Amino acid sequence: MSDIQTWTLVFVVLTFSIYIFVAYRSRVSTTSGFYVAGGGIPAPANGAAIAADWMSAASFISMAGIIAFAGNGYGGSVYLMGWTGGYVLLALLLAPYLRKFGKYTIPDFVGDRYNETARMVAVVAAIVVSFVYVAGQMAGVGLVFTRFLKVDTTTGVVIGMAIVFFYAVLGGMKGITWTQVTQYSVLIIAYLIPAVAVSAKVTDVPIPQIGFGTILAELDALQTDLGVPEYTAAFGSTNMLNMLLITAALMFGTAGLPHVIVRFYTAKSVRAARYSALWALFFIALLYTTAPSVAAFSKLQIIQDIEGTQLSQVPSWFNTWADVGLITQAPEAPGAVGAPISELPGDTVLSYSDVFVNNDIIVLASPEIGGLPAPIVGLVAAGALAAALSTASGLLLVISSSVANDVYYKKINPQATEARQLLVGRIAMAGAIVIAGYLGINPPGFVAQVVALAFGLAAASFFPILVLGIFWKNCTAMGATAGMLAGLLTTMAYMLWTIDIYGNGEGIFGILETGFGTIGMLINFAVTIIVSQFTPKPSPLMQELVEEIRFPGKTELVAKHAQGKV
Template sequence: MDTQTIVSLLLIFATFGIYIGIAFLTRAKQTSDFYVAGRGVPAVWNGMAIGADWMSAASFIGMAGTLMVLGYDGLAYLMGWTGGYLFLAMLLAPQLRKYGKYTVPEFIGDRYRSTTARVIAAVATIIISFTYSIGQLAGSGVVIGRLFEIDAAIGTMIGVVLIGIYAGMGGMKGITWTQVAQYIILIVAYLIPIIFISLQMTGNPLPWLSYGDVVGKLGEIDQGLGLSEYFMPFEENTKWQFLALMFTLMFGTAGLPHVIVRFFTVATMKAARWSAAWALVFIGLLYLSAPAYAAFSRFILMTQVAGSPINQLPAWTNSWIDTGLMSAADGNGDGILQWSELVIANDMVVMATPEIGNLGIFVIGLMAAGAMAAALSTAGGLMLTLSSSFAHDIYYRVFRPNASEKKRLTVARWSIVIAVVIAGITALNPPGVITQIVAWAFAIAGGTFTPTLILGIWWKRSNTQGAIWGMLAGLGGSLGYIFLSNYAGLSTLGIIDTGAGIFGVTAGVLTNVIVSLATEEPPVDMQEEALDMRYPEQMTYKNGEVWMDDESVG
């Protein structure tokens, strides 16, 4: 085992010790701790936890690689995810916090007063969380596989064990504070390499200001090779796919149950709004850096690797070739590696950057620790959300309403263990790259939940039948298009599987509205509940008036 691997492992094990220690010290002792961290998390720390929960392996590991491969067309990921987060923060998070539930299925079940709606929402949450977690576990496999120069599948199973320990022990309370630590680690790990690469290549330590010059040079290199320029739009996908992907990610973001539940952990609507504001700051640090990673890495690969004699490639390439995420073969037999003969997996670009820039063993190890933090933080939140949907919304609220608190916590913990093992086995042979798998989860969330939540808050006429059939139509529309596109080659206007959400959301909205209008109007008190969510916590809507401090104000 070389020095680099030893240093990387020491850093990763040190961070693992921090996570497990935090989970132990803050372990859940009652139901409210397990599901919503006792509703006592300060806004700034909750914003940091949201940032860690949000910036998954797809963001940390896959985003820059996707931008490097797709160029302009990859910006749909950045715009969709960021725009969707604003959508969630403005139109859903504070209102859902005022309603005061533990989970998204619980909100839907109580808002529409329907056990059927609750169960459908719980099943959809399990599907979304399971799909999303496959990408995170696959990401952990990439990191550990590179460290040990072993198959990524073994690394995936190591991640499974870690998540099962700290998610099952700490619940939401433990995961919240673990995610705060994970955010600090992942953002430091993400920023240090790109700052040093920027300093090396441009003399400017601010990559956000310097990478534009590198993009211009990439355009010149592309012209010389007869390639489409890196920053030209709609070269990899059609305009309709770009828009559909952005739409899918935006509406999917607003419906992600594991992100929404984070806003249930604060004390007030005001704290929920401030959590959203702080989270946007913390998320922006990474998202503004991903394009710089893409540009710098592509430039180095095109100028220092491509064009080199096949037997004189940089030493770092050997390690990545061993992982199966990179291949370099002299296809035309001229002894020189051409750009077209170099195949780079999206998911290795960020992880390889410290080695590409020769930044030293400590930075390489720090990057590995950060990547693991990103993958584990989101996977932990997903597993808890999946567990909550089963243990709270199905087991407790439907089948065992008299179950003791101890029994409910036991079921919740075991459901995490079982779910993470099944997801880990699936991740051994993932059905796509990380960003693709994550896009599927967003499509399902957008089609199933976003129309139901938006209409449930902002349209008092939405009724139980509309919600039930709307969720089924949205879930079926998204899942159906994903399978038909991915496995049967279906393409409508060039829209592929990652843009499936546009069909699911459309089906969900239309079905909810049409069925609600065609069936009986909701009871007056149900409509007043919807109106009440729109007002600040000190105000209550009842009997056709707004009340504050026990006095009518409208």
Template sequence: MSDIQIWTLVFVGVTFALYIYVAYASRVSDTSGFYVAGGGIPAPANGAAIAADWMSAASFISMAGLIALAYNGYSGSAYLMGWTGGYVLLAMLLAPYLRKFGKYTVPDFVGDRYNETARLIAVICAIVVSLTYVVGQMAGVGVVFSRFLEVDTTVGVLIGMAIVFFYAVLGGMKGITWTQVCQYTVLIIAYLIPAVAISTKLTDIPLPQVGWGQILDELQGLQADLGFGDYTAALTGSGQMNMFLLTATLMFGTAGLPHVIVRFYTAKNVRAARYSALWALFFIALLYTTAPTVAAFSKFNILSASSDGNLADQSWFDTWASAGLITNLDATGAPTDLNGNGAIDFQGAAGSNEVLINNDILVLASPEIGGLPAPIVGLVAAGGLAAALSTASGLLLVISSSVANDVYHKRINKAASEKQQLLVARISMGVAVVVAGWLGIDPPGFAGQVVALAFGLGAASFFPILVLGIFWKKCTAAGAAAGMAAGIVVTMAYFVWTLPSDSAWFFLGKDPILDIAPVGFGFIGMLLNFVVTIVVSQFTRKPSETMQHLVEEVRYPGRTDLVARHAEGEPLA
């Protein structure tokens, strides 16, 4: 067993034991604790949990790879701008008002604000969005285990499923929240230590956000020598349009993600929800300002080795190639040995003597690429797992609470006891874990791409009806239901039409319409949702006068009698 495997087992074993202990110590026996942790999480801890929920495998594992490899620097900033801007949009525009409205889940808000038909459609949307998102997390778990423990990807996914099942089912939101606080600590330490070490090694500047500026000119020169485009060049034509659509999709999708929104219900009150948002922004910024530096440093090291003709001699190259995450191609697209010139294709097209590098490996491989010792490599592996599992648990809770609260309790058995609701929640979470793991074994793309699709579905389904539900008191139930259905169906249909068909999934691989990339189509679906909701609302029955007054009062400071009675569950006329 190699030193890297030993250190990976040490860090993974210790952190997994910590997660299980925290979940056991935080176990719950009531629905309030299971759904929203009893609404009593302090703002700093809630901010850390939000950040861990937020920074999934896509942020930790994929984002630097997207910036460096798939989108070539400048255009990869769409992910940074979209995800960060979307968080600010959520924190300022939606979260405080949804917290004041006082419901457990997004479908719960939809059901109270509109009607039961809209609630049911919202449940379906929540399950589709969350399952799509969690597939990306399970794919990330498989990547980590397949490389660092040298086990089959399927085995890696099964291990991740078992851990998530234990602490999510046992502790519900309370256990998940405190586990995510631990997971954030692990992932941010694992991300920052190698970034600081590599920055110091390459530039003598320990602050990577400053140090990476020292290598950009050299990186530009290496790109030119190997025939690549400018690392920081702006896009034009359809590339520019798709960058805008992707940024907008990620931004509005972020503000419509149910597993992030529910986090603000775990705060003690509206004021605590606002402070939670502030803490979360600080915790998120630590990683998001570091990701571009990891991308630049890693690509610089790879291109340096490639230009010297010794890329294939690097120890990390063989280990990742053995895991199936680096592939050599000849002119026909068939695997071949890399010859001395070390030519690399970072875009994924087959050609002469090209090396295809999976976007998901860049951060995980960065310590090895930078020549750092085995303990840091093992720490990064534990950080990647923490990022994937923390988000997966939050997504699975959305699925289970939607089924148990919004379907079983609100529609099937309104007299259900706390014990019955918890049983249904735990069973549905178990089923969701199995389905997510099964789908994660053969995902339709790399982790970041799958997550981007989930954001598109979130933008197309939830964002419009949440905004209109808060800021337009005459938005009707029929309008909301029609808008959600139109948005998610059209967006999903576009995914099916355009995504590549070279997997076990049902995609068709057809040409995009007007060159619109599928990862950016969620913005179009969102606009359709807005139009349908507004038009249908003009011709359908308006909400009751009481509901219209409640919508107005939710937006103003203070806790009025009407808002208080609604938050406490009193039926309103």
């Protein structure tokens, strides 16, 4: 066993043991504890849990790679702008009001604000969004185990499933929350240490956010020499329309993600929910402002290591990732799989344009590329697993609560005891984990691309009916139901239609599937507003309640609603 495998195993075993211990100490026996941690999580801890829930495998593993390669610098910034801006939108526009409304889940809010038909549509949308999103997380788990512990993807995903099953089923939201606080600590340390070390080594500036600015001119010149658009050139990898649509889809999708919104129900009060958002923004910014520097440092080093180098003399990190199929010969067509590097003769002189580097390896490979010691490599692997598992557990809880609370308790058996509800929730969680594992073994794309599709679906289904449900008291149940269906189905149909196997990869007007969620959202808004003009208005009591949740001083009607008295 190599030093990297040994240190990875040490950090994985150590961190997984901590997660299990924390989950055991946080086990619950009530539905309130299972769904929203009893609403008693302090703001700083809740902020760290939100950040861990938020910064998924896509943020930790893929984002720097997308900025470096898929987006060629400028184009990849859509993820930074969309995800960060969307969180600000969520914190200011939705979270405090949904917290005041006082329900466990988005379908719960939709059911009370509109009607039971809308609730069922919201349940389906929440499950679809969550499963698409969780596929990316479990794929990230498989990637880490494949590379660092030399086990196959299936085995790696099964190990991840087992860990999530233990702490999610045992502790519900309370166990997940405190585990995520621990996971955030692991992932942020794992992300910052190699970034700081590489920045200091390359630029003599130990602050990556400042240091990477000194190499951009060199990277621009290097890419120009290779016939590639400058790293900092605008629209080098995409056009303005897709930049706008993808950024908007990520932004509005963020504000409609069920597993992020439910986090604000775990705060002690509306005031605590606002402070949780502030803490989360701080914790998120630590990683998001570092990602561009990791992208720039890694791409510069990769080009220098590959261009004009004989295959027999490439650095060891190159062969390590080529052996697991994540560095290949450049494919003949976009989306195709390139031939293995091993098929080339040893005396082949490599050219950067002839090599394909998978987006998902940049962060995981950055310690090796930067020449850092094996313990740092192992720590980064543990951080990647923490990022993937923390988000996966939050998504699986959304699926579990949608089935147990919104379908079983609200529709099938309203007389169910708390013990029965918990049992159904845990069974639903177990079933969701099995499906998530299958999707992780057979993902529909690279990690961040799958996640981007989930954000598009969330934007097209949830964001309009949440905003209108809070800020427009005359938004009707039939309008919301029709809008959700129109937005979700249109977006799903476009995403499936543009998959390359159907020959429609160019899409309509060149709109990428990752940006079509914005169009679906606009369709949702239009249908909801139009249908609401011609259908029965909400009851006067509901209209009064909608008015009250927007005013801090008004709580009487909200309190009665929370107790089920109105």
